[in-house]
Amino acid sequence: MPVDHTIPPTEGPSSAVSDPTEVPAPPADTHGPALPVLSPALPRRGLDSTELRFRGGFWGRHQDTNSSVTIPHCLAWMERLGWIENFDVVAQGRTAARPHAGFEFVDSEVYKLLEAMAWDFHRTGDPAADATFRALSDRIVAAQDADGYLNTCYGHDGQASRYSNLSLGHELYCLGHLLQAAVARLRTVGDDPLVEAARSAADHVCRRFGPEAPGGLCGHPEIEMGLAEFGRATGDIRYTEQAELFVRRRGFRTLPPPVLLGSDYFQDDVPLLSRTVWSGHAVRALYLAAGAVDIAVDLGDHALLEALDGQWHRTVSRRTYLTGGMGSRYADEGFGEDFELPTDRAYCETCAGIASIMVSWRLYLATGSVEFVDQIERTLHNVVAGAVSSEGNAFFYANTLHQRGEGTVTEPPSPRANSAFRAEWFDVACCPTNIARTLASLGSYSASVEDGRLALLQYATCEIRTEVGGAPVALAENTDYPHDGRIRIDVEEAPKQGVDLRLRIPSWAEGATILAEGPGVGDLRSSSPRRVDPGWVDLRAHAHDRLELLLPMSARATFPDPHIDAVRGCVAFERGPQVLCLESCDVPPPTDLEEILVDPSTVADRASGDVSVGAWGLPLPHAGSAAYGPAVPREPHPVGPVTLIPYSDRAERGTSAMRVFLPCSPSSEAS
Numbered sequence: 001m002p003v004d005h006t007i008p009p010t011e012g013p014s015s016a017v018s019d020p021t022e023v024p025a026p027p028a029d030t031h032g033p034a035l036p037v038l039s040p041a042l043p044r045r046g047l048d049s050t051e052l053r054f055r056g057g058f059w060g061r062h063q064d065t066n067s068s069v070t071i072p073h074c075l076a077w078m079e080r081l082g083w084i085e086n087f088d089v090v091a092q093g094r095t096a097a098r099p100h101a102g103f104e105f106v107d108s109e110v111y112k113l114l115e116a117m118a119w120d121f122h123r124t125g126d127p128a129a130d131a132t133f134r135a136l137s138d139r140i141v142a143a144q145d146a147d148g149y150l151n152t153c154y155g156h157d158g159q160a161s162r163y164s165n166l167s168l169g170h171e172l173y174c175l176g177h178l179l180q181a182a183v184a185r186l187r188t189v190g191d192d193p194l195v196e197a198a199r200s201a202a203d204h205v206c207r208r209f210g211p212e213a214p215g216g217l218c219g220h221p222e223i224e225m226g227l228a229e230f231g232r233a234t235g236d237i238r239y240t241e242q243a244e245l246f247v248r249r250r251g252f253r254t255l256p257p258p259v260l261l262g263s264d265y266f267q268d269d270v271p272l273l274s275r276t277v278w279s280g281h282a283v284r285a286l287y288l289a290a291g292a293v294d295i296a297v298d299l300g301d302h303a304l305l306e307a308l309d310g311q312w313h314r315t316v317s318r319r320t321y322l323t324g325g326m327g328s329r330y331a332d333e334g335f336g337e338d339f340e341l342p343t344d345r346a347y348c349e350t351c352a353g354i355a356s357i358m359v360s361w362r363l364y365l366a367t368g369s370v371e372f373v374d375q376i377e378r379t380l381h382n383v384v385a386g387a388v389s390s391e392g393n394a395f396f397y398a399n400t401l402h403q404r405g406e407g408t409v410t411e412p413p414s415p416r417a418n419s420a421f422r423a424e425w426f427d428v429a430c431c432p433t434n435i436a437r438t439l440a441s442l443g444s445y446s447a448s449v450e451d452g453r454l455a456l457l458q459y460a461t462c463e464i465r466t467e468v469g470g471a472p473v474a475l476a477e478n479t480d481y482p483h484d485g486r487i488r489i490d491v492e493e494a495p496k497q498g499v500d501l502r503l504r505i506p507s508w509a510e511g512a513t514i515l516a517e518g519p520g521v522g523d524l525r526s527s528s529p530r531r532v533d534p535g536w537v538d539l540r541a542h543a544h545d546r547l548e549l550l551l552p553m554s555a556r557a558t559f560p561d562p563h564i565d566a567v568r569g570c571v572a573f574e575r576g577p578q579v580l581c582l583e584s585c586d587v588p589p590p591t592d593l594e595e596i597l598v599d600p601s602t603v604a605d606r607a608s609g610d611v612s613v614g615a616w617g618l619p620l621p622h623a624g625s626a627a628y629g630p631a632v633p634r635e636p637h638p639v640g641p642v643t644l645i646p647y648s649d650r651a652e653r654g655t656s657a658m659r660v661f662l663p664c665s666p667s668s669e670a671s
């Protein structure tokens, strides 16, 4: 049965790479796969950006925009604000005369940008980008003290002394990001001045905070993940052991907590091994967990790995939003209690989403469990994809699920954007550079190899050229996912005995089918599509085999656990991996978005690709009347179908009020 006619036209088909001039050569002196997470103790690894190349499509466009717009945008803002000049000031001994620019942690944004640039250069091979990297790196290296200490806010003339505020000073946090940038450089280009500076800084940390030292840990975890991966990249176990020491020291309330916050803010209230769920500041908790997975894997600490696995499950099932966002409290950017998931105060910091992907990815690499990859997909499509504008130059810091007001655009930078619009920059600018480094290395999270098997994890139009079990394997994947559920996989090269492939069927994809055609696709070969269940599908494929996976993409209603009081009686809608939302600009006046009720049974896919749902308006009392009182009879009136859009596309048509969860109409079964 020919299947070609069922394949939609896609961007970046294999013909696009027939011209070798379009494929930039990777840097000459790379060694081994260039990945953010790589350990001989892990049974599997991701693919690097020379092994998996996006060819247009949803993530390819995001990655290209990241390269051409977001990375230069971040660089320009940090130059403008003097955050890079901070390094020049230290190098030139001018700290007494020129105050430090920005918050005490802005060095970390420069390092995250360097990490993004390193991964991106590996992908593009653009010599101009590498020259920019080297010039920036030189300015950073010049600011390093002779003993390896590197920070622009502390320890120099006119500044507070080193490590005088471990709770909030962020010095080790910043160095953790330096180490991650150095790992990216080491694995893509090899030793260079930045790597040497990182080694010197890591040695300084081991001397200052080692087993013989009186103690000390950083209020913002990150050094653990940086040291652990730097230990892997350099083969020096001292760094991993230092990371473990930081984890073991945490949880005994040794850090003075910030005013109005407790030790749980930075996970210093309970040792990680004793914890059952993540709490406190979400990014801190998740960076700590990610580093701890690395340590548990490399040091064979099965109890710690098991504890982290349990923490992940409880947190994802009770403290995580439908979008994959984490963190429901504004006061400490932190997790709430179980089921404390208000939509209009959903903080869901972009960095927390990215950090959760880091944890899920490490747990997947360690265990091979599909649920971690499902959660990565949910978070990528709904937190990460929506946190950056389609133009690549504006960002959400908080990713609420209910924007009450339409908001007004103010002049950036804002401290943090809790608003209806993406901002160009922030005073606390952790999120833009985190997005940049994630998108630059996204191929790493999209497929993996293990013990003679290639697993396809995140579907995208891409080319894969790697080795599986020592033999070269090449695949071409074409799809318009997530807009369309058809994914075509052409096996272009495989060993004679075939290659074992593992395909992920997302948890939401009940009713998925696969059609396998070719000379040797094993027992899945058939002339008609076969149904496959969510989870993994394993098959052996040979060169010239073709697979077509069809994931059901009909819009579906999703109901919250009734424990989540904030959205009891409400419904959300999803289509494929995308959560949908209703924006005020799609509600016909005079009805207000907040007056809308929906009947979930009426959700429908339109031929245009839009999704609609039948809606009613329940008039709200006039503002200014009493907030509380006896019941007032109100009659809903029909509004007609309203259009739902992907949550990640919100606020692209100007500022708008927005809801993910909508109250069910009294007539609907779900109400």
Ligand SMILES: [Zn+2]
Residues within 6 Å of the ligand: 349, 350, 351, 352, 397, 429, 430, 431, 432, 434
């Ligand atoms: Zn952030």
